[in-house]
Amino acid sequence: xxxxxxxxxxxxxxxxxxxxxxxxxxxxxxxxxxxxxxxxxxxxxxxxxxxxxxxxxxxxxxxxxxxxxxxxxxxxxxxxxxxxxxxxxxxxxxxxxxxxxxxxxxxxxxxxxxxxxxxxxxxxxxxxxxxxxxxxxxxxxxxx
Numbered sequence: 001x002x003x004x005x006x007x008x009x010x011x012x013x014x015x016x017x018x019x020x021x022x023x024x025x026x027x028x029x030x031x032x033x034x035x036x037x038x039x040x041x042x043x044x045x046x047x048x049x050x051x052x053x054x055x056x057x058x059x060x061x062x063x064x065x066x067x068x069x070x071x072x073x074x075x076x077x078x079x080x081x082x083x084x085x086x087x088x089x090x091x092x093x094x095x096x097x098x099x100x101x102x103x104x105x106x107x108x109x110x111x112x113x114x115x116x117x118x119x120x121x122x123x124x125x126x127x128x129x130x131x132x133x134x135x136x137x138x139x140x141x142x143x144x
Contacts, residue, residue: 004034006031006032006142008028036111039143043063046083078139103115
């Protein structure tokens with residue numbers, strides 16, 4: 001799997017959709033990762049942080065695509081308000097627990113994600129969400 005994943009801050013869906021072709025610009029605060037399915041991950045994180053089921057969230061249209069197609073090309077999607085709130089409000093210990101649970105979920109599907117990487121992804125994303133909320137903005141994800 002070779003995927004580029006960038007979580008970034010934008011004021012609204014229209015602004016976020018501008019990242020579709022080449023990713024978020026340098027003006028956007030962002031985090032770069034790779035080699036995991038971020039659409040699946042955000043749903044799993046929301047389940048782990050807030051309860052509910054993966055199927056219910058997917059049926060509800062999460063994650064919400066704001067630009068692109070969900071098959072062969074680049075895509076931009078929004079983190080749900082519920083996930084954003086849960087990430088921003090979580091303690092460091094809670095985020096570490098979520099990262100550990102996520103590692104176990106991915107291992108059930110044969111994926112290996114290291115503890116340090118999982119902690120960094122979840123922890124750094126929570127910090128980015130907190131920053132975005134203070135600025136009255138939202139967090140999106142660009143996948144290529």
